[in-house]
Amino acid sequence: MATRKFQMMDVNLTTGESGITDISDLFDEFLGGTGVATKLLSEMPPGMDSYSAEAPVIFAIGPFDTIFPVATKTVALFKSPLTGNLGESHAGGRLAMAMYGAGIHVLRIRGRAPTLSYLVIDEETAVVKRANSLKGMSALATERMLRDREDSEFKRSIIRIGPAGERLSPIGEVTVDAARHFGRLGLGGVLGSKNLKAIMISGGKYWKIDNKGQFNIFYKKLYDSVVNSPLMKKYHELGTSVNVIPLSKINGMPTRNFSQGSFEGAREISGERFAEKHLNQQIACAHCQVGCIHVASLRERFSAEDQHYKTFKVSYDHELIYAWGSNLSIGSTEEILRLLLIVEKQGWDAISMGTTLAWTVDAYAHGFIGDKETVGLIPAFGDAKTFEKMLGRIISGHNEFYRSLEKGSVFCARIYGGKEYSIAFGGNEAAGYSTGLWGFLGYATGVRHSHLDAAGYSIDQGNISNPQSDEILTRNLYNESVWRMILNSLVICLFARNVYTKEIILEGLDVLGISGWTEDRLIKTSRHIHALKYKFKEDCGFKFEDQELPGRLLRTVTSSGMLSSERFRTEIDRYKSFIADDRRSLGI
Numbered sequence: 001m002a003t004r005k006f007q008m009m010d011v012n013l014t015t016g017e018s019g020i021t022d023i024s025d026l027f028d029e030f031l032g033g034t035g036v037a038t039k040l041l042s043e044m045p046p047g048m049d050s051y052s053a054e055a056p057v058i059f060a061i062g063p064f065d066t067i068f069p070v071a072t073k074t075v076a077l078f079k080s081p082l083t084g085n086l087g088e089s090h091a092g093g094r095l096a097m098a099m100y101g102a103g104i105h106v107l108r109i110r111g112r113a114p115t116l117s118y119l120v121i122d123e124e125t126a127v128v129k130r131a132n133s134l135k136g137m138s139a140l141a142t143e144r145m146l147r148d149r150e151d152s153e154f155k156r157s158i159i160r161i162g163p164a165g166e167r168l169s170p171i172g173e174v175t176v177d178a179a180r181h182f183g184r185l186g187l188g189g190v191l192g193s194k195n196l197k198a199i200m201i202s203g204g205k206y207w208k209i210d211n212k213g214q215f216n217i218f219y220k221k222l223y224d225s226v227v228n229s230p231l232m233k234k235y236h237e238l239g240t241s242v243n244v245i246p247l248s249k250i251n252g253m254p255t256r257n258f259s260q261g262s263f264e265g266a267r268e269i270s271g272e273r274f275a276e277k278h279l280n281q282q283i284a285c286a287h288c289q290v291g292c293i294h295v296a297s298l299r300e301r302f303s304a305e306d307q308h309y310k311t312f313k314v315s316y317d318h319e320l321i322y323a324w325g326s327n328l329s330i331g332s333t334e335e336i337l338r339l340l341l342i343v344e345k346q347g348w349d350a351i352s353m354g355t356t357l358a359w360t361v362d363a364y365a366h367g368f369i370g371d372k373e374t375v376g377l378i379p380a381f382g383d384a385k386t387f388e389k390m391l392g393r394i395i396s397g398h399n400e401f402y403r404s405l406e407k408g409s410v411f412c413a414r415i416y417g418g419k420e421y422s423i424a425f426g427g428n429e430a431a432g433y434s435t436g437l438w439g440f441l442g443y444a445t446g447v448r449h450s451h452l453d454a455a456g457y458s459i460d461q462g463n464i465s466n467p468q469s470d471e472i473l474t475r476n477l478y479n480e481s482v483w484r485m486i487l488n489s490l491v492i493c494l495f496a497r498n499v500y501t502k503e504i505i506l507e508g509l510d511v512l513g514i515s516g517w518t519e520d521r522l523i524k525t526s527r528h529i530h531a532l533k534y535k536f537k538e539d540c541g542f543k544f545e546d547q548e549l550p551g552r553l554l555r556t557v558t559s560s561g562m563l564s565s566e567r568f569r570t571e572i573d574r575y576k577s578f579i580a581d582d583r584r585s586l587g588i
């Protein structure tokens with residue numbers, strides 16, 4: 001097997017210059033993906049503003065991407081404008097395939113284009129082009145325009161921001177191809193600050209597989225465990241929205257801004273109901289055999305007076321149903337889809353925007369905001385029409401209050417009060433699980449404050465049937481968080497985390513001729529990457545001491561019962577001590 005070469009493309013948007021560097025040594029040390037990107041982000045001065053022209057955005061893929069099943073993701077690292085520290089987001093679609101085809105394993109972007117622009121990368125050539133005609137365009141329309149405007153002989157990936165990113169919203173997202181997103185932590189705002197509306201990538205430089213016999217045997221083994229075993233069945237059938245009814249039954253489905261864990265309308269907004277009423281197609285990221293992306297049809301009038309209709313495609317999953325369904329007490333699939341379409345067109349992080357609107361309901365009810373701020377609108381749970389009008393006012397920048405709403409609930413609570421109703425951890429609005437202490441602890445301690453950092457919600461659910469000590473559970477949370485550094489360096493879809501065992505990973509590296517990896521080295525590398533991330537976070541001002549349970553959650557019954565701030569604090573301190581031990585032993 002030929003020695004694998006890994007390359008980074010650097011693009012300076014200020015000058016329009018680009019260059020290619022061989023970074024095989026970084027891939028040898030950090031495996032790829034999040035490991036390599038973390039090392040590169042660590043070069044950024046921690047005091048630099050997220051929106052500074054020189055702040056880097058780093059997109060990285062891993063050695064398995066596009067070659068093995070469900071190794072489909074690209075990781076983006078940046079300094080988050082939402083939390084002020086590590087920004088990390090993962091997306092599927094065709095981006096990893098297109099980067100791989102272009103022969104680029106890392107794309108690092110710095111600088112600021114003089115005017116709104118888009119970047120076209122065709123193999124090793126990068127051209128910055130003016131995008132003034134795309135100004136204010138939705139993420140959906142931008143893709144259509146670029147697909148018509150730019151040609152390529154290879155399959156392309158187009159990633160772009162919507163108007164929210166152009167307005168530098170710190171909850172602005174980046175849409176990737178048909179229905180994937182770099183959703184969390186404000187990458188859309190960062191690209192907006194660089195005047196970068198979109199990136200289109202393509203190329204045909206695929207690696208040659210020269211040990212086909214060994215490759216085919218390994219590939220078939222992986223393929224069978226993805227397609228024929230039960231490990232990924234639920235993602236293919238109803239997708240993650242299969243969770244809605246079971247979570248509601250165990251009090252784990254956040255409802256009415258996390259004041260309850262059970263939604264009386266769960267059946268009406270379940271994955272089963274969405275499939276019956278709206279499912280139009282299921283699509284997959286490039287080189288995924290599962291196809292978990294469920295896309296609904298939404299038929300809408302062109303305008304209130306018009307008798308003509310247009311059909312939109314809107315993707316849905318558990319997180320979106322939580323953020324725009326149960327947590328806002330909206331029990332109609334049509335109303336959820338209509339709100340999601342607005343969010344998609346604007347390019348906001350759907351979780352953060354939905355959770356921020358949930359905050360407005362409590363903030364209004366408890367007197368932190370009033371008519372002076374909302375100007376005639378009364379946010380109320382279940383009132384989708386008012387939420388739609390509020391979104392319209394955020395888009396038009398109606399007043400200071402509405403402009404604040406697209407900065408997230410933490411910012412709003414700082415300005416207007418009602419901190420206990422801002423359900424956020426580490427500055428990032430919470431995902432859709434109210435299962436208990438380790439779910440919330442996972443949000444608070446995770447490197448990106450996401451449910452995907454360590455799946456604490458699974459630990460909570462396991463603990464209900466098989467109780468363990470707090471120390472063991474926090475240690476399990478920590479170990480999972482550290483191990484995911486390897487999965488995210490490869491960069492596989494985390495839905496396939498049980499397919500990619502240590503043994504499979506080592507065999508896959510061997511099949512690709514990437515030598516020198518052992519189980520022990522994988523573990524050491526995962527700890528190294530994890531420690532580097534925490535160093536960056538702390539250098540940017542993150543403190544474990546600042547992490548607390550939002551007041552609302554101290555009065556909510558979760559799947560695991562009531563929570564106490566003392567127990568939360570004890571486990572935060574314990575988690576911190578695990579990291580301190582690792583950093584001390586690694587000298588980081």
Ligand code: SF4
Pocket residue numbers: 070072092093235283284285288289290291292293493494495
């Ligand atoms: S399981 Fe879903 S998110 Fe994961 S790679 Fe497949 S289609 Fe993409």
